[in-house]
Amino acid sequence: MNAAASDELLRERVIGIAGAVADPEIPVLTIADLGVLRDVAVDGGRIEVSITPTYSGCPAMNMIALEIEVAVEAAGLGRPAVRTVLSPAWTTDWMSETGRRKLKDYGIAPPARAAGRRALFGAETVPCARCNSADTEKLAEFASTSCKALWRCKTCLEPFDYFKCH
Amino acid sequence: MTARSLIIEETPLVLYCLRRADDALILGHRLSEWCGHGPTLEEDMALSNMGLDLLGQARSLYSYAADVEGRGATEDGYAYLREERQYRNLLLAEQPNGDFAQTIARQFFYAAFADLFWRAMTSSADDTLAAIACKSEKEMAYHLRHSAEWVIRLGDGTGESHARMQAAVAAMWSFTGEMFAMDDAERELIEQGKAIDLGPLRDGWRATVSDVLRTATLDMPASSWMQQGGRAGRHGEYLGHILAELQHLQRSYPGAAW
Numbered sequence: 001m002n003a004a005a006s007d008e009l010l011r012e013r014v015i016g017i018a019g020a021v022a023d024p025e026i027p028v029l030t031i032a033d034l035g036v037l038r039d040v041a042v043d044g045g046r047i048e049v050s051i052t053p054t055y056s057g058c059p060a061m062n063m064i065a066l067e068i069e070v071a072v073e074a075a076g077l078g079r080p081a082v083r084t085v086l087s088p089a090w091t092t093d094w095m096s097e098t099g100r101r102k103l104k105d106y107g108i109a110p111p112a113r114a115a116g117r118r119a120l121f122g123a124e125t126v127p128c129a130r131c132n133s134a135d136t137e138k139l140a141e142f143a144s145t146s147c148k149a150l151w152r153c154k155t156c157l158e159p160f161d162y163f164k165c166h
Numbered sequence: 167m168t169a170r171s172l173i174i175e176e177t178p179l180v181l182y183c184l185r186r187a188d189d190a191l192i193l194g195h196r197l198s199e200w201c202g203h204g205p206t207l208e209e210d211m212a213l214s215n216m217g218l219d220l221l222g223q224a225r226s227l228y229s230y231a232a233d234v235e236g237r238g239a240t241e242d243g244y245a246y247l248r249e250e251r252q253y254r255n256l257l258l259a260e261q262p263n264g265d266f267a268q269t270i271a272r273q274f275f276y277a278a279f280a281d282l283f284w285r286a287m288t289s290s291a292d293d294t295l296a297a298i299a300c301k302s303e304k305e306m307a308y309h310l311r312h313s314a315e316w317v318i319r320l321g322d323g324t325g326e327s328h329a330r331m332q333a334a335v336a337a338m339w340s341f342t343g344e345m346f347a348m349d350d351a352e353r354e355l356i357e358q359g360k361a362i363d364l365g366p367l368r369d370g371w372r373a374t375v376s377d378v379l380r381t382a383t384l385d386m387p388a389s390s391w392m393q394q395g396g397r398a399g400r401h402g403e404y405l406g407h408i409l410a411e412l413q414h415l416q417r418s419y420p421g422a423a424w
């Protein structure tokens with residue numbers, strides 16, 4: 001097998017291993033589901049993993065980088081370099097369909113797709129993550145983590161988290 | 167032993183990054199002072215989250231400044247090892263939290279500006295600044311919506327909340343002009359398409375502010391006298407106290423880590 005082909009095989013393995021790292025704040029999602037894993041480059045056995053932050057101040061990024069290093073090393077592939085890339089910027093549209101489904105099953109309403117830039121005081125409708133009712137209201141713009149808002153369902157009366165659209 | 171201050175080669179691009187990073191760091195630090203003191207649990211979390219957004223923006227900008235300067239400085243070095251006179255933040259950002267109304271007025275005036283600023287910067291010819299802008303403009307849109315809703319709720323609330331909100335708007339007003347100030351260093355970057363001309367943002371900012379204040383039954387201040395100095399490192403009495411708290415550990419124990 002030539003060097004380029006073995007690099008490509010290694011790259012695919014690393015994509016699988018790094019992509020399976022869970023988001024520390026929403027552990028049902030992997031960084032592949034989230035779209036945080038941007039790319040893996042392999043050059044003669046040297047591995048570089050690129051990740052992109054969801055939010056500027058996301059405190060999970062350092063943890064994610066560390067867990068990628070640990071997972072790749074544990075697979076016997078050596079220590080990868082983990083690089084943070086900012087461009088193109090992550091948006092909620094980078095989240096996979098699988099990721100959106102897992103999020104909803106976990107009780108968090110997934111972000112509206114391609115919502116674009118909403119009017120400043122424009123109305124949002126977020127269906128209840130539990131019963132799908134559209135009769136919901138926002139309780140707080142900022143909730144348990146910076147990527148979520150707190151909503152309440154007026155049909156089933158349960159509060160739920162909403163992964164904000166960015 | 168104390169850590170020595172950084173000597174910085176302030177090329178126009180480094181200066182541009184440091185100015186915006188300092189705005190975000192200092193305002194974010196002010197918001198973090200509310201942590202555990204917010205009027206309600208939701209508001210405590212909102213203020214902390216907004217502080218975290220700003221800290222994230224500051225980190226990206228400091229990191230980029232370090233790359234551009236290319237002399238081995240780090241984001242931490244810029245934050246911990248610069249003197250007060252080397253800080254380039256807007257005077258608005260360092261104003262004390264005051265009562266909740268003053269914090270909201272400060273946040274509203276800044277967010278109404280930063281929302282427009284970062285949205286325009288998404289088309290910067292500098293790829294890194296454009297990428298930072300793509301994240302920041304969305305975050306600042308949330309800050310704007312959040313603070314504007316509070317301005318309206320307090321302004322159009324009780325006699326007490328109206329009076330406090332009006333006083334806060336008046337107290338912060340003279341610090342808003344500096345947001346639109348430009349110097350030769352910035353003009354050079356504007357010509358290269360890396361920075362944006364702040365002049366045209368002023369009308370949009372005034373329109374947002376006057377709409378919100380009108381809805382809030384508050385008067386728009388008429389005074390056009392504005393304070394400046396932060397961009398050139400001339401600060402009020404507050405920044406030194408912020409830096410004493412922010413830098414104490416790294417100054418006393420250089421390189422301390424945990």
Ligand SMILES: [Zn+2]
Nearest residue numbers: 128131153156
């Ligand atoms: Zn429901």
